[in-house]
Amino acid sequence: MAKRKAQEALSPSSSSSSKSKHWMYDVFLSFRGKDTRNSFTGHLYAALKQAGVNAFIDDNELRRGEDIAAELVRAIQGSRIAVIVFSKRYGDSSWCLEELVKIMECRRTLRQMVFPIFFDVDPSSVRRQTGSFAEAFRKHEERLVLDMEKVLKWRAALTEAANLSGWDLSNTADGHEAKFITKIVAEITRHLNNTHLFEAVYPVGIDSRVKDMSKHLGAGLDDVRMVGIWGMGGIGKTTIAKAVYNKFCGSFEGSSFLANVREATKQPNGLVRLQEQLLCDILKTTKIKVGSVDRGINLIKERLRCRRVLIIIDDIDQLDQQYAMAGNSDWFGLGSRLVITTRDERLLNQIGVDSIYPAPEMNETEALELFSWHAFRNGRPDKEYSELSSSIVACYGGLPLALEVLGSFLFGRSMAQWKSALEKWKTIPHGQIQEKLRVSFDGLNDETEKNIFLDISCFFIGKDKNYVRQILDGCGFFAEIGISVLLERRLLTVCEKNKLMMHDLLRDMGREIVRAKFPGDPGKCSRLWHPKDVTDVLTEHSGTEEIQGLTLSLLGSDKTSFSTQAFANMKRLRLLQLKFVQLSGGYEHLSNKLRWLCWHGFPHKFLPNDFNLSNVVAIDLKHSKLVQVWMESRVQYP
Known part of the structure; x- marks a missing residue:
């Protein structure tokens, strides 16, 4: 029962929050009229009003019975804060006790604040129903012998309320009533003036x-x-x-x-x-x-x-x-x-x-709406920009940061500027987005974890996790723990069939880290994946020993050929992925540090004897012309 009540109390559907709910009153005052109406509670009410607090006080001094009037129920439900003034004879009034039960109910279901005030009564007497409260409940139990459930509710409400944080006159302001009231009003005012945090310009989803x-x-x-x-x-x-x-x-x-x-x-x-x-x-x-x-x-x-x-x-x-x-x-x-x-x-x-x-990514509907608010100041894109907007949302995969940044950047720009920006971002990702995402990369523990992330972002997205782990272990990167760290930090995911996947923006961030180190000079970059950069490096023989990985995919019908001598200076090349690429010349120019050779459409019937693959841990030669591994045996007999 307690679990269900807690869920109701915290459920957004149970009530509007104090931020959005239109409260009738700031404060509801609960008290026994005979005890404090013309003294403490009257003075407190006057002080609250003077401080600009919209407080409700029941002016009817002739309340009788145990059923609360409908207007009081509305006042309790419509008040942001309930203040309960416990006096010695508070427990005598069944009316007050029913009012208290309703207040505590609203505290749970409407998330109202409740503050007890102990005026000339010990909090423990209220909490345990001792002293004057014990006598009061003896009488209630005699009178309601057939309705003990109601009495138990009253007791539970008193205990719950007395356990809340509030004010006790006996140990506050040296018992000085005026100072006591001043302190209470200041605290209530502070709660009423408490500002909520700014969430988002357009809080979609x-x-x-x-x-x-x-x-x-x-x-x-x-x-x-x-x-x-x-x-x-x-x-x-x-x-x-x-x-x-x-x-x-x-x-x-x-x-x-x-x-x-x-x-x-x-x-x-x-x-x-x-x-x-x-x-x-x-x-x-x-x-x-x-x-x-x-x-x-x-x-x-x-x-x-x-x-x-x-x-x-x-x-x-x-x-x-x-x-x-x-x-x-x-x-x-x-x-x-x-x-x-x-x-x-x-x-x-x-x-x-x-x-x-x-935290989930935005779905397509949410993403388009958020982007549109930032790009058009409307929940839907302008008609002529609809197709472009949908393509941006598809590319950036429901990441709110990217949608907000890109939408705001494109706001008010022409169609030509939109298309130019999109072409630019295909090569150079937006800096503000990259800066935010790079925090995760910079927070990795060491260089091996960073190398694993960069290798995967450039070469291994969509590859089998165990296959990649074997290759990266061969590179000395302790891949089992490294991949585990990337998964824990949401830099990497594993999808169906054990495939390694990465958000497109994280992929772009990893590749941009590599490119940005030597912009305009791809031959000095540690990893090459962009077709133009790879083609230029192989054509111009501009590769250096900085290159650790390279991938190039050509159409099967493409007859472009590169000389193996283009690899001569790539002394640290670990990862080589070629698809339907033609090479001419001797294979002694390729690095003996190769750990992964993936060459789809390998053009030879056998592996050349001068192709040093002694350190390779994985070879993939799908769709090749390979007939046998080597033309001659490479085993030397004594």
């Missing part, structure tokens, strides 16, 4: 993702859950996290959104500053100084362990970043939710999150 995320968040009313949002750069992880924060922050006692943690921790005392921000956000103070990470950890555990909080830790790439702010679920009060966004799935598994939400 966000609602459905928040709805999916809510399923991960809502597994139990009283547990503490850590949930990861995982995905490649530019997929929209931070946007989803902001939307989750905006949707649910109002239902927690405190909340904090720690943005761009990866970059923040590069600054001096970055982790300490984030710890201070976390504590200040939740404790609502600007005076906390941590001093050191270790002290910050202790302060977070001590100060937040009884608070029900929502914390978003955005974009982490190291385990110590998360541990400094939310190392364990027992650091926080029951019902807390911790959301962590990262590009690294393994990091989430190391943390031990309860659930991982893989």
